Amino acid sequence: MPLKDCQIIDLPKITDVRGNLTFVEGNNHVPFDIKRVYYLYDVPGGSDRGEHAHKELHQFVICMSGSFDLVLDDGFEAKRFHLNRSYYGVYVCPMMWRYLDNFSSGSVCMVMASDTYKESDYIRDRGEFLQAVGAA
Numbered sequence: 320m321p322l323k324d325c326q327i328i329d330l331p332k333i334t335d336v337r338g339n340l341t342f343v344e345g346n347n348h349v350p351f352d353i354k355r356v357y358y359l360y361d362v363p364g365g366s367d368r369g370e371h372a373h374k375e376l377h378q379f380v381i382c383m384s385g386s387f388d389l390v391l392d393d394g395f396e397a398k399r400f401h402l403n404r405s406y407y408g409v410y411v412c413p414m415m416w417r418y419l420d421n422f423s424s425g426s427v428c429m430v431m432a433s434d435t436y437k438e439s440d441y442i443r444d445r446g447e448f449l450q451a452v453g454a455a
């Protein structure tokens with residue numbers, strides 16, 4: 320899938336004097352069934368996460384607190400998203416190289432994924448990724 324398919328998705332926001340509420344439904348707000356949720360937290364300043372692609376996994380990345388950048392790269396072009404609100408996220412399609420950086424202190428990155436953790440779905444070698452997408 321091309322980079323243009325990886326976009327910001329705005330989520331419902333129920334505003335209330337008691338506080339705001341946002342929700343995410345699989346196959347409704349995000350274009351896949353949600354099978355797993357994981358989150359990154361206590362990320363030391365200056366750390367980078369990611370630096371890999373997934374063969375088949377679809378993901379949706381939300382900044383739950385603080386801020387960070389998500390960089391997506393299809394092998395030909397790259398796009399940087401600055402995430403700092405929890406009422407939107409970025410859809411990451413399969414075969415997209417990604418990394419996260421510029422984590423603010425106390426930031427929390429939540430990721431919803433279309434499948435359970437499978438190391439065999441990762442492409443961790445940049446050269447192998449570029450070969451696979453025909454950009455080598």
Ligand code: TYD
Pocket residue numbers: 355357359367368369370435436
């Ligand atoms: P990894 O996906 O490489 O981290 P990131 O992309 O955020 O930098 O995962 C780091 C480690 O955690 C790796 O040993 C695999 C393990 N892991 C799981 O066991 N289950 C999971 O759902 C995830 C995302 C990672």
